[in-house]
Amino acid sequence: MAKPRIGIYGLTGCAGDQLAILNCEDELLDIVNAVDLRSFSMASSSNPEGEIDVAFVEGAVCQQRDLDELKEIRSRSKLLIAIGTCAVWGGVAAARNDIDREKLKEKVYGPSGSFLESLPVKPLGEHVKVDLAISGCPIEKEELINSVASLLRGDLPLLVSFPVCTSCKMHEYECLLVKRGQLCLGPITRAGCEARCPGLNRVCRGCRGPVDEPNAASEVALLKERGFDRRDIINALATFAAPAEKLAEQIVGKEPACQSAQDASQAEKE
Amino acid sequence: MTRKIQVNRVARVEGYGGIQVEIADGRVKDVKMNILEGARFLEGLVGGRRFDEVPDIICRICAICSAVHKLTAIQAMEDALGVQVSERTALLRELLVQGGNIESHALHIYCLALPDFAGVASVIELNSTHPDTVAEGLRIKKLGNQIQETVGGRAIHPENAVIGGFGRLPVADDIKRLRDGMAQGLDDVQALLPFVRGLEMPDYREGSSVYVALRNGDKDFSFYGDRIVCSDGAEYPLxxxxxxxxxxxxxxSNAKHSRHNxxxxxxxxxxxxxLNGDRLGGAARRAIDALGLVLPTTNILYNNHAQVVELVWALERGRDICERLLEMGLEQEKPVEVKARAGVGTGAIEAPRGTLYHQYELDEEGRVVKADVVTPTAQNLSAFEHDMRAMVESNQGDDDATLRLKVEMVVRAYDPCISCSVH
Structure with missing residues (x-):
């Protein structure tokens, strides 16, 4: 059987998911031997490209250049796999799509930055068909290696679908949300990280994106009950831009619309 | 007659950048490092965020440099909020910086830079020609990640470092393992010295000659510093x-440029x-001699050699920090409690690619009013172009492919982190 043709690509992001691949120091050479690596420009200057079987794409679409590249990759790939939270959910750069891009540009680059081209930040699935999503900021090494192993056998991998909360309970960590009253997103965030942050006495900030059908309303009710500032709840939910807009809708459903932290702070002042 | 050298996407660097050179009638008319990575406006996005949320968000600027981004942001916040941390915390933070530095330098030297000199496309091909070198390099790279995992909780975007200290301290057995790994690393890196010494360095005249780094006290070689020093004689507080x-x-360029005078x-x-190499002793000093590295030089390709020296230094320094921590003991300590207040704070640490600055202005609730991040690659971009120009001017007799490789080697020698430069 011919080795599967693989491409590894990065749109706008921190390159953490490509680095996570390079961080498989013990497995990297074996993985590469099992595939026909057609593109990985972060690691190689020989990138023949062409038709490929599986494209791994990290990063989010932040500019037209990203979108063009993504469509081009999609057009010659049998499977397209989004790797990392930016590719799957939008990531930190998508946290404030409510702010006008021109205003952000002006704020960071001043008037001479007008040449910069910028789009509201979106995950890959908003623009093209994504066949599999491996989230994480960055992706977990084990999940990556298991996924590659499944793909080499001709299967799509089974990924964790339970929340960080479950993982946290299995490790018997003290509950940061209920016991210590901290703003933890463990109940609505997809596990696969072995509840790393609660294990370090740190709340889950949701870096792996939400589980399927997250009960955000219940989480938010709990946080409100514990007296958390409305701004901080919205900010927390939006940090990795998980479906922030949808979650925010659930929060503000019965109250005056309040789409962003800025609006929230204005509303409070009024 | 016009001659063009074009690289649409420079390979074996982090992020998306291209090169464009135009030569007309024997004169280099134009040299551009096109930085094409998208802008995420992260400084704008942290506006309104509480101080304690910022380090976790802003470290996402870059994966390779995530530890030093996180620690520089923490340092800036602690400066703004008047927080003092324990000696143990300071040592663990420095160990985390060394972990990031070891991983990054090993990645760059063995996987990104060496393939050029060996005439291959990647570390994968290098493994066929130099399997021992690759095995040693990957072992050192892995050690850098183990340090970041042990101290920072994760190799990329380390979550354990917080304002005031650490979420959970590593235990003595973990630190002993790292210390032993560092000893192995010092063995592994020795074989690299004669190999790098023997490499043929493309030459060019009149490269960038102004150097800038942090300096600490009057005798340390350190990635921390109490002032900024410049080889043209200027000195600034952080x-x-x-x-x-x-x-x-x-x-x-989607990344800003910097110039001094x-x-x-x-x-x-x-x-x-x-700037600070005269402060080096021990194995790092011996490495300078073993490499035959003569300073100062205006040929940036010797940045590869300098990284090798720093890799030796980082392994030695890391081992010493582990010893000190073991003497001191690793009793759990909670992060220092922090109260929100208004203020401005600056953080500056040497990242693998150069000095990294973070500055935040906070309101009385401790929310960000203004954020500024200046990354090493952005500071170097103007020098990239200067050096590529010098390389082309000195090697106009080369064919296009050779000249293209040489300008790419200039760019790769800087070890650019393009995500960082735009952010």
Whole structure:
């Protein structure tokens, strides 16, 4: 059987998911031997490209250049796999799509930055068909290696679908949300990280994106009950831009619309 | 007659950048490092966020440099909020910085830079020609990640470092393992010295000659510093970094450029060694001799050599920090409690690629009013162009492919982190 043709690509992001691949120091050479690596420009200057079987794409679409590249990759790939939270959910750069891009540009680059081209930040699935999503900021090494192993056998991998909360309970960590009253997103965030942050006495900030059908309303009710500032709840939910807009809708459903932290702070002042 | 050298996407670097050179009638007319990575406007996005949320968000600027981004942000916040941390915390933070530095330098030297000199496309091909070298390099790279995992909780975007300290301290057995790993690393890196010494370095005249780095006290070689020093004689306090960097926007780059007194300057391993290398002793000093590295030089390709020296230094320094921590003991300590207040704070640490600055202005609730991040690669971009021009001017007799490789080697020697440069 011919080795599967693989491409590894990065749109706008921190390159953490490509680095996570390079961080498989013990497995990297074996993985590469099992595939026909057609593109990985972060690691190689020989990138023949062409038709490929599986494209791994990290990063989010932040500019037209990203979108063009993504469509081009999609057009010659049998499977397209989004790797990392930016590719799957939008990531930190998508946290404030409510702010006008021109205003952000002006704020960071001043008037001479007008040449910069910028789009509201979106995950890959908003623009093209994504066949599999491996989230994480960055992706977990084990999940990556298991996924590659499944793909080499001709299967799509089974990924964790339970929340960080479950993982946290299995490790018997003290509950940061209920016991210590901290703003933890463990109940609505997809596990696969072995509840790393609660294990370090740190709340889950949701870096792996939400589980399927997250009960955000219940989480938010709990946080409100514990007296958390409305701004901080919205900010927390939006940090990795998980479906922030949808979650925010659930929060503000019965109250005056309040789409962003800025609006929230204005509303409070009024 | 016009001759063009074009690289649409420079390979074996982090992020998306291209090169464009135009030569007309034997004169180099135009040299551009096109930075094409998208802008995420992260400084704008943290506006309104509480101080304690910022380090976790802003470290996402870059994966390779995530530990040092996180620690520089923490340092800036602690400066703004008047927080003092324990000696143990300071040592663990420095160990985390060394972990990031070891991983990054090993990645760059073995996986990104060496393939050029060996005439291969990647570390994968290098493994066929030099399997022992690759095995040693990957072992050192892995050690860098183990340090970040042990101290920072994760190799990329380390979550354990927080304002005031650490979420959970590593235990003595973990630190012993790292210490032993460092000893193995010092063995592994020895074989690299004669190999790198024997490499043929493309030469060019009149490269960038102004170097900038942090300096600490009067005898340490350190990635931390109490002032910014410049080889042209200028000196600034950390909070005065903007007088050095003078960032400005150029239309062919999504990353800003920097100049000092109108001139490009260089930050990174070669700058640190040029300015502070006389403070090195031990194995790092011996490595300079073993490599035959003569300083100062204006050939940026020797930044590769400088990184090798720093890799040796980092392994030795890391081992010493582990010893000190083991003497001190690793009793759990909670992060220092922090109260929100208004203020401005600056953080500056030497990242693998050069000096990294973060500055935050906070309101009385401790929310970000203004954020500024100046990364090493952005500071170097003007020098990239200066050095590529010098390389082309000195090697015009080369065919296009050779010349293209040489300008790419200039760019790769800087070890650019393009995500960082735009952010």
């Amino acid at each position: 909070s005065g970094y903007k007088e050095l960097t003078n960032e400005f926007v150029v239309p062919h 109108g001139k490009p300057f260089v930050v990174g391993a070669l700058a640190r060694l040029t």
